[in-house]
Amino acid sequence: MDGIAQGWMLLLIGMATVFAFLALLVAAMNLSAAFFRKFGHLFPEPEKSESHLEVAKEDRSDIAVVLAAVRSHTGN
Template sequence: MELLMQGVTLMVIGMATVFAFLVLMIQAMNGSAAFFRKFAHLFPEAPAAAPKKATAAVDPSAEIAVALAAIRAKRG
């Protein structure tokens, strides 16, 4: 019975530790959000990335031909 009580005690301590860590993490996240909300004017937005150029559409039969050529080259 004593071993069972030690297990329950260890479980409660572990769960309390995890709960305390999660509470602290949430508080830290809320604090940092408030900080960045207050001082947002000091952190300029990053420029938007340039859109990528559209690549030419590849014919599916050409892809199949390339795959078959690679298989033939591999087999010899």
């Protein structure tokens, strides 16, 4: 019977630890959200440039070349 009581105690301590950690995590996230709502203007978003689209087009052409080489090598 002593083993069952220890098991229940371990269960309760483990569940309480997880609950406390999650409560602290929620509190920390709420505090950080409040901080960035108040001071968000000090952290501007980086501007998006058109160069990302150009790089994506070049990457797609490289992929097409590799796929064509694999198809010609395998005979498909």
